[in-house]
Amino acid sequence: EPEVTQTPSHQVTQMGQEVILRCVPISNHLYFYWYRQILGQKVEFLVSFYNNEISEKSEIFDDQFSVERPDGSNFTLKIRSTKLEDSAMYFCASILEGLGEQYFGPGTRLTVT
Amino acid sequence: AQSVSQHNHHVILSEAASLELGCNYSYGGTVNLFWYVQYPGQHLQLLLKYFSGDPLVKGIKGFEAEFIKSKFSFNLRKPSVQWSDTAEYFCAVREDSSYKLIFGSGTRLLVRP
Numbered sequence: 001e002p003e004v005t006q007t008p009s010h011q012v013t014q015m016g017q018e019v020i021l022r023c024v025p026i027s028n029h030l031y032f033y034w035y036r037q038i039l040g041q042k043v044e045f046l047v048s049f050y051n052n053e054i055s056e057k058s059e060i061f062d063d064q065f066s067v068e069r070p071d072g073s074n075f076t077l078k079i080r081s082t083k084l085e086d087s088a089m090y091f092c093a094s095i096l097e098g099l100g101e102q103y104f105g106p107g108t109r110l111t112v113t
Numbered sequence: 114a115q116s117v118s119q120h121n122h123h124v125i126l127s128e129a130a131s132l133e134l135g136c137n138y139s140y141g142g143t144v145n146l147f148w149y150v151q152y153p154g155q156h157l158q159l160l161l162k163y164f165s166g167d168p169l170v171k172g173i174k175g176f177e178a179e180f181i182k183s184k185f186s187f188n189l190r191k192p193s194v195q196w197s198d199t200a201e202y203f204c205a206v207r208e209d210s211s212y213k214l215i216f217g218s219g220t221r222l223l224v225r226p
Contacts, residue, residue, distance in 0.1 A: 004156075031212060043157075043203065043216040056213055091157065095212070099145070099164070102214060104157040 002026040004105035006092050012111045016081050021108045023075045023092030032075045033093040033102065034067065036060070043091065049075065082112045115140045117206050119217035126194050127225050134189040134220050136204030143209040146187040148178055151219075152200045160202075163187065174198070196226045 005024045013019050025032050034046040047057040049067050066078045075094075079086055089109050093102040118137045126132060138144065148160040161172025168180040178189045187204060204217040 033213070035214075035216075042218045043205075043214075045213040045215065048212055056211060058213075099212075101147075101159050101162065103159075104149075106156040 002103075004092055004094055004103050006090075006105040006108050008108060009106065010109045010111070012113065013082055015084055015112055019079050019082055019110060021077045021079075021090050021092075021110065023077070023105055024073055025075055025092065025094030026096075026103055027073070029094035029096050029103070031055075031095040031097070032067075032069070033095075034077045035091045035093065035104075036088040037091065037107075038085075038088040046077070046090075079110075082110075084112050086110060087112045115206070115208060115215055117204055117215050117217040119202075119204055119220050121220045122218065123221045123223070125223045125225065128196055129193045130224075132189070132191040132194045132198070132222070134202055134204075134222075136187045136189065136217055138185050138187070138204075138206045138215075140185075140206065140208055145207040145209075146178070146180060147205040147207070147214065148172065148176070148187075148189050149203045149205060149216075150200045151203065157203065160189070194222075194224050196224045198222060199224045 007022045032049040037043045045058050047061045048055045064080050068076050089107045091107045092105040116139050120135045146163040149157045150160050160176050161170050163170045163180045171177045176191050201219045201221050203219045205214040
């Protein structure tokens with residue numbers, strides 16, 4: 001069964017460094033998402049992406065964050081200058097079409113020290 | 114702001130006991146409703162969803178949920194739990210004007226053999 005994959009599974013970085021989290025959505029899916037879950041808190045929506053542009057973003061998704069689909073298969077989340085509070089599990093998701101089921105990846109645990 | 118509430122944060126049951134997990138949401142318009150499950154060490158998987166029609170929906174692994182519009186609720190049920198149901202369960206809502214999911218805080222279920 002097709003699945004969403006994410007790399008790395010765990011990333012440790014120092015405060016102020018840039019990180020790029022990578023996702024490979026299911027190949028024929030058209031809508032892509034990033035969510036995050038800070039330890040002990042809710043899963044929170046960050047951004048949705050369709051047709052090579054951001055379709056919706058949350059208040060969390062400020063100028064420090066950006067997303068890109070550089071090559072038609074990968075979907076990346078970049079954090080330019082990480083803060084301690086960016087430590088969280090980051091989930092990528094994809095959907096074939098807008099009202100379908102969101103398929104989630106296994107997540108990348110980001111630890112900012 | 115729209116929100117999803119899961120009132121039970123931790124539930125402990127013995128095998129064969131019945132399960133009901135509460136989920137309430139605050140949004141007056143049309144919504145799609147979901148229950149996701151996260152088994153230990155695994156990613157979020159869809160248990161069931163409600164878009165329209167029969168408010169009693171059946172999902173995988175014997176789970177079902179009932180949408181009660183007047184109560185803004187979408188409670189998850191299973192008549193007889195198994196040890197393998199030990200996991201974290203998330204209720205999520207999607208508004209008709211958006212493609213993002215809004216998650217509840219999750220309920221950790223522990224089923225004792």
